[in-house]
Amino acid sequence: MRPALLALLVAAALPALAVAADEAQKPRTTQELLDASQPSDWRALDPASTLYLELATGRVVIELAPAFAPQHVANIRTLAHEGYWNGMSINRSQDNFVVQWGDPAEEGQPRKPLGDAKAHLPAEFERDAAGLDFHALPDRDGWAPEVGFADGFPAARDPAEGKAWLAHCYGAVGAGRDVAADSSDGTELYVVDGQSPRQLDRNITLVGRVVEGMELLSVLPRGTGPLGFYEDAAQRVPIKAIRLAADVPEAQRTKLEVLRTGTPLFDAVVESRRNRRDDWYKRPAGHIDLCNVTLPTREPPAH
Numbered sequence: 219m220r221p222a223l224l225a226l227l228v229a230a231a232l233p234a235l236a237v238a239a240d241e242a243q244k245p246r247t248t249q250e251l252l253d254a255s256q257p258s259d260w261r262a263l264d265p266a267s268t269l270y271l272e273l274a275t276g277r278v279v280i281e282l283a284p285a286f287a288p289q290h291v292a293n294i295r296t297l298a299h300e301g302y303w304n305g306m307s308i309n310r311s312q313d314n315f316v317v318q319w320g321d322p323a324e325e326g327q328p329r330k331p332l333g334d335a336k337a338h339l340p341a342e343f344e345r346d347a348a349g350l351d352f353h354a355l356p357d358r359d360g361w362a363p364e365v366g367f368a369d370g371f372p373a374a375r376d377p378a379e380g381k382a383w384l385a386h387c388y389g390a391v392g393a394g395r396d397v398a399a400d401s402s403d404g405t406e407l408y409v410v411d412g413q414s415p416r417q418l419d420r421n422i423t424l425v426g427r428v429v430e431g432m433e434l435l436s437v438l439p440r441g442t443g444p445l446g447f448y449e450d451a452a453q454r455v456p457i458k459a460i461r462l463a464a465d466v467p468e469a470q471r472t473k474l475e476v477l478r479t480g481t482p483l484f485d486a487v488v489e490s491r492r493n494r495r496d497d498w499y500k501r502p503a504g505h506i507d508l509c510n511v512t513l514p515t516r517e518p519p520a521h
Contacts, residue, residue, distance in 0.1 A: 248490045251483060252514055259483045260475040260516065261370075263429070267291070268463035269298060270472070271319075271431070273308075273455065278431035279472050280391055285350070285369050286384050287342040287425045290393050293335045293404040294425060298462045300333040302405065307454035311438045312446025314412030318394060319457060320405050332403070341399035342423045344383040347375045352382060353480045355488065357505050361385075361416040365508040367479035371427060372508050374419065384424035387414050387509035391426040411436045414509040429515055430474060477514040487514065 246254075263281055271278035284291040297303065303319065310318035323329045352375055354366035362374030368382065372390075375382035384390065387410065394406035402423055409428055428435070443449040463471050477484055488511055493502035 245490065245493075245495050246486075247496060248487055248514075251486050251490060252477075252516075255477075255483055257519075259478055259481055260518075261478055262475050262518070263463070265463035265466075265471065266295070267426075269294070269426070270459075270461045270463060270466060272458040272460070273434055274458065275434050276431060277472060278434055279429050279474060280426050281370070281429050281476075282426040283369065283371050283384060283424065286345055286371070286373075286382075287393075287423050289336075289339050290342055290402070290404045290423050290425045293339060294407075295462055296333065296335040297404060298460050299465055300335070301459070302330065302333065302335070303457055303460040306330075306457050308435075308438065308457065309441075309454050310408070310445065310447045311441050312412075313440045315410070315415065315446065316408040317411050317435045317438060318406065318408035320394070320407065322451070322454065332405070335403070335405075337403055339400065339403055339423075341395075341402075343399070343420045344381045347377070347380050347382040350375075350382050351480060353484070355506070355508060355511070357492070357507070359508060361419060367484075367511075367513075370476055370479050370513060372511065374508070383420050385414070385508055386410055386416050386418045386422075386424065387427075388412075389428040389432050390424055391428065392418070393423045393425055395422060409435055414507075416509075429476060429513070430472065473518050475516050475518050479513065 267282040267284055269280040269282060271280060282291045282294065306319060307322060308317060308319040309322045321329045350368050352366055352368045352373065354364050359365040359374065363376050365374045365385065367373060372385045372387045373382055374385050390410045392408050393402040393404050394408055395402035404425065438455060439453065440446060441448045441453070448454050477487070488506065491511065492506040493504060495502060
């Protein structure tokens with residue numbers, strides 16, 4: 219091939235090669251990463267550890283955390299299986315804090331029997347870190363020496379103490395208690411729907427997190443009583459039922475998968491949120507807060 223012709227062909231190819239190189243170096247967006255995921259990157263929710271909070275406006279899906287609060291989760295399973303909350307109501311909605319439900323009986327008044335559930339449980343504020351599949355984030359945290367994800371839940375740990383615990387992030391579900399640390403029985407549950415109150419970490423037993431339907435709780439009218447409790451019974455939001463997914467016919471279950479948190483794909487997804495490089499962002503943050511890492515979910519793809 220003549221040198222002049224070769225030079226002409228190379229010159230013509232250079233723009234295309236430059237575009238290809240630029241596209242190869244451009245970081246993929248979160249959605250592009252998820253679109254390229256493999257089936258092994260996702261896991262289905264365990265029906266035995268999934269609660270359905272049924273409201274007139276729709277279904278709230280809650281994943282329970284038996285690895286962190288085994289006795290509370292066992293009690294909650296029993297309560298749901300026996301229909302304890304059916305017909306009760308959401309009776310508290312405190313601005314920038316929590317939504318709570320349970321028996322609305324006034325102090326000193328008879329409360330609904332617990333059935334086969336236990337009336338007394340130990341505090342489950344933390345657990346031994348040994349044996350826990352903890353996937354740490356590299357970012358600093360103001361509340362714990364290390365933070366990351368364990369079994370898909372935002373969590374923290376202290377290597378020096380050998381302890382780990384769930385974090386009070388948006389959507390976290392906890393068991394309300396009195397002053398005594400062991401005064402919760404799992405009947406009074408709350409969901410964090412405001413700025414993450416991490417000061418509650420290791421002070422209350424967290425039992426799970428909402429994976430779908432948070433918008434049904436976050437839009438509820440705020441209570442006007444102390445701590446956001448509804449002063450008028452008519453303001454309370456009726457609960458149609460709270461059921462274990464395992465007790466619901468399979469055809470009626472919410473088909474949902476969550477991204478596994480111990481994978482290279484999850485690391486890439488977190489990095490795509492830590493340092494946003496799309497055209498709108500002018501300065502990458504270089505940091506992400508534990509509670510700002512949202513765990514992707516999806517409907518299982520059709521086979």
